[in-house]
Amino acid sequence: MMQCLIEPKRRFFSTPVLSTRLKYTIGAGIAALFALSACTAAMAAPEVSAKNARIRLLPGDLPLAGYFDLVNQGKTPFTLLGASSPAFKTIHMHLSTEQNGKSTMLAIEGIEMNPGETLRFTPGGYHLMLMQRVKPLQVDDQVPITLKFSGNQSLDVMFKVQGAGSQ
């Protein structure tokens, strides 16, 4: 409470008073951002749904795996091309596979899905490899990831962060 009485120039972190003009500029900027995100939303909407989307958390900045189930509910085939997220700098689509008695991962460029088909990204198979966290993550966090499809379509999916031992 005593700090309230200290005169402004002696504060370490004082909030500068914004000029009215600056406030308007910021306001316009925010409005423009909203308009932009609305545009992206309008472009999206492939006839596809994702469920069971989850990320398995590992410590530090180790690469993580993202898993989900995807259903093509439309009448046309489409191709899953990859993913991006504000939470990770790099995301690759991978398939774990066994060759010559060794487990390894193959980079996947695209996966075609026919109408009615379900595609499972699951431990030991397809997974998103999520690299370089933008900020630390915790169990139970929700992380937005955008799945990208052929025809310039995309789907925003919330992934739930689960523990290291989760499947």
Place this chain on the structure above:
Amino acid sequence: MQSIMKARHRWLTLISIALLTGLTACQQQKPWALRDISGIVAPLEFHLTNQDGQKVDASSYRGKTVLLYFGYTHCPDVCPTTLGTLALALNRLGPDADKVRVLFVTVDPARDTVAVLKQYVNAFGPQFVGLRGSNDQTEELSRRYRIAYSRENPDRQGNYTVAHSNAVFVFDAKGNARLLGGSDDKADAIAQDLKRLISAG
């Protein structure tokens, strides 16, 4: 390439022998859920550094049932999936889980420092131990257990994957090789075999 084929051939032979041994055992008692490798695979022996920076060897884990697994922490899918399955199996053991240690030996000692390993194994449970050695030590150990691994070409950012065998070796409390598991084995099956090994002493 030839050495890989040879390694593969050796495995096939081993598995065939294991299957035959399993068949014979069938006549006496219930078969194991995992593959029986008693007398086929070398006993537990190694000299490595644990996640606390201490030098350890097989005698450090005498009296514990030991699960030996080779992997690397930058492996996002297969390694944590396998370790997660083992963690689940240990959960099924209740207090007996303390009679088991999971030794995770890194095949990527360049990136898996003691500090990285410590954080990593702690994420799976108190029975998990991270082990690392020099390239030579890792190589020697992989030969002992016929584990194939190879570092793959790095991408433009310098990230690389390490292809590696996904075997889980189970040793009894005396350090004898007993069972072999893989990525397809379920937690229930592993827990069932571990219980039997623990109760046999």
